[in-house]
Amino acid sequence: MDPRIREHAEIIVNHSIDCSEGDNVVIDAHPVAEGLVTAIVEAVAEVGGHPLVIQERLGKRFRRAYLKHYDGEFEAPEHTHALYEAMDAYIAIKGGDNETELGDVDTETQSAYEKAYEPVRETRLNKTWNLTLYPAAANAQQAEMATEEYENFVYDAIVKDWDAVRDHQQEMADRLTDADEVRIVSGETTDLTMSVAGNETLNDYGENNLPGGEVFTAPVKDSVDGEAYFDIPIYHQGREIDGARLVFEDGKVIEHSAEKNEELLTDVLETDEGARYLGELGIGMNRDIDRFTRNILFDEKMGDTVHMAVGRAYPETVGENNVQNESAVHVDMILDMSEDSYIELDGEVVQRNGTFWFEE
Missing domain, CATH: 3.40.1830.10 (Thermophilic metalloprotease (M29))
Known part of the structure; x- marks a missing residue:
């Protein structure tokens, strides 16, 4: 063996x-x-x-x-x-x-x-x-x-040494927990803002998911505004959704499209009321995952990426004064943050082109 x-x-x-x-x-x-x-x-x-x-x-x-x-x-x-x-x-x-x-x-x-x-x-x-x-x-x-x-x-x-991974990722987890507003910008296709005020950021170091290698939280349900283009495909129900584009207003997806299998994306969003709201914002930090493999367990942890899931929010990430988004689905969508991209927390850039402020 x-x-x-x-x-x-x-x-x-x-x-x-x-x-x-x-x-x-x-x-x-x-x-x-x-x-x-x-x-x-x-x-x-x-x-x-x-x-x-x-x-x-x-x-x-x-x-x-x-x-x-x-x-x-x-x-x-x-x-x-x-x-x-x-x-x-x-x-x-x-x-x-x-x-x-x-x-x-x-x-x-x-x-x-x-x-x-x-x-x-x-x-x-x-x-x-x-x-x-x-x-x-x-x-x-x-x-x-x-x-x-x-x-x-x-x-x-x-x-790998998952205790060391935990320590490396904790700075970003703490910073996101303390933040109120997140802005994600990538090229000309993604400019999205959301509140995470009062919600908890979890540090994934190989407990529920192995591999681990991300920090993640839940957006405040009605706070997401703007547009996101997910340039990394995902598999769902045995088929690939490619080039998904979502437009949000007051937390809800009001417009969507996909370059491949748009009807499948539509079916996901029409599963139930909660399927048109975001349940998760995750930031990939496992740089040993350095390529797309059509497996969400690995792809969402990929270094230099951000993923957002429509549907169910994990209850552990939702603060007691906020509403947990409920849905029968939780579908992750990924975008590349390695070029012409940045993440802002309360107006401060904390990652630019995949590099975090504490790595510079």
């Missing part, structure tokens, strides 16, 4: 979920990740935990079969809900699936399914959880990289 797989597993068990004796741990993974799953099971056992391996959330082929053949109203099964209520920690391992597996399932069906399973998702997110990736050949192909090249890329982004 590649020794980096064991390092990956040990980071997940001992850092990301901080597994303890007696913990019930659910591991949700594609079979291609068998080596990583085995190493995680061993690490959980060594601390006295109880692992259970399933294919529920990440078995896209199984989900496609269900969505294509079920003819009725979706509802979250009680036994699925019960599993997540009973567990102490959840580990989801992406990798190996055909990312376009759901591409021939109509978006209305997928949206209805997501809405029905929202209570299950909330239960899962209210427990200790970690989302990571095993570098399978299918993911390398999607990233347009050789398999070995992709493995090196993934492990460079994951196997």
